Amino acid sequence: MAPVPYHIYPCGDHAITIELGVEIAVSINQKVIALFHYLTKNPLEGVKDIIPAYTTLTLVYDTSLLKKKYPEISVYERMSLRLQQIVEQVTTEVASASVTVKIPVCYDLSLAPDIASLAEIHQLTTAEIIQLHTGKTYRVYMIGFLPGFAYMGPVDKKIITPRRSEPRKWVPAGSIGIAGEQTGIYPFDSPGGWQLIGRTPVRIFDPGKREPCFLQPGNQVEFYSIPIAEFAKLQNT
């Protein structure tokens, strides 16, 4: 891998961020995820969390522990040096290793309160919107906002839609939304401003499981359309 331009900065006195680009792009996010996997497999001393985002990776660390152990140097400086060494070593051979997850979605009007207005805005039929949304493989760039909320994209240019001007006070769990070029699934009932075009019966976040999160950063996701009868059946299982 060619040397990556990067920028390292503190995210508080107990976290450090490395930024590997300044735009939402698959190539940049692949580098973020490669670094995430590397640091998960080769953990740095004192690191408590590793948070990948679109273009950044943030390490949350135990400042007291590290400062006690290495009092002569700033913990941040030490982390920064380690990150610089690592980023220059790590290669991005992840695309081949990424997992593809297929998710059933019911696009029935009763579960898709914004699909009709999207069709109108974009001069498409709802069937075309469904076809465009199910016709692409999306990348999970990052998980944030709520436990298990995956930020995926990019959606087809024809259905890029800004967030609703008035966010909803209540969006049911499983709702599939579009915000700009992103698409996502609400793991919990929550307030939200994304344009809702369908709902999945899959439980996106299950606290009872040892791996509670259905999706992981770096996953590939494909949606497929199911009729409402099947939605009801799957939701009850």
Place this chain on the structure above:
Amino acid sequence: MSLRILKNGVLDAIQDAGRYGYQHLGVNPGGAMDPVAMRIANALVGNDPATAVIEMHFPAAEIEFEEPVLIALAGADFSASINGEPVPILHPVLVSKGAILRFGKKQTGARIYLSVQGGFIADEWLDSYATNSKVKAGGFKGRALLKRDQLLCKNKRVPIISHPNNGYKILPWRAKITDLYVEKIIRFIPGNEFAFLKDLSKQQLTTTYFSITQESDRMGYRLAGNDLFMTAKKEMISTATSRGTIQLLPSGQLIILMADHQTTGGYPRVGHVISADIPSLAQLPAGEKICFEQVAINTAENILLEQEKTLQQIQNACSFRLSHY
């Protein structure tokens, strides 16, 4: 050993040092808002520093102890009483079976922590007992404590000291916490977008007061003060946040992210409150005014190390006193 909630308070819940290792899945760390008070409460009863405690807000719960146990209170002062007689915070207190803990008036602070010797038996979720009420997991059934809830404790040894008739005994030592908290001047390090603040806004950030508004909770403190402005509208791509991150909202007002903060966010980060001052901030109730003082990251680390040493001394002193009592 067990205790029972006779009357519920406002969002009283089991917390510990937080749930780390799952932020890449969007699971926030949570845990005690004031980790220093949690540690003091644990130190006083001889627990490990990160043992689960009950975090209470005002008005706090009324609690009956169903067996004798050693307890301690730390953090806010809500005029605690046992069986109607005042008991101080920051002391270990032996309570008898049937003793009832109540709280009267809010004196200082915003959150009080109750520890019991041995700790509570609570639900563990993703390596932590902290209550996550969004996911409804961890702590006590993943929710705030309610009337009639019974909490079991891991207490192994029943206190052998004979009790006075009034049902409690205050042990004669007190944790000295004066060096652990600051008053109203909250220190921060500049955030990645600090440089994009207008000069006047930078100046106002460190020279004017900001009030903690009523819209402040475990997720974040919304402040009210001068509107602050960026030199240019910077389109942000969502990235990680951390506890103490000071975000500039589109309205020009600030929000400080607290224990239950979202793991990622897309607002400019003008600064980050230093870890050592998070406990002080957590004890400031809505309506209080704060001002910000800028420090270097190296200074922040050194202040935290000093705080850590003080906490360690208190921990050692408490365990020495307990073992010789």
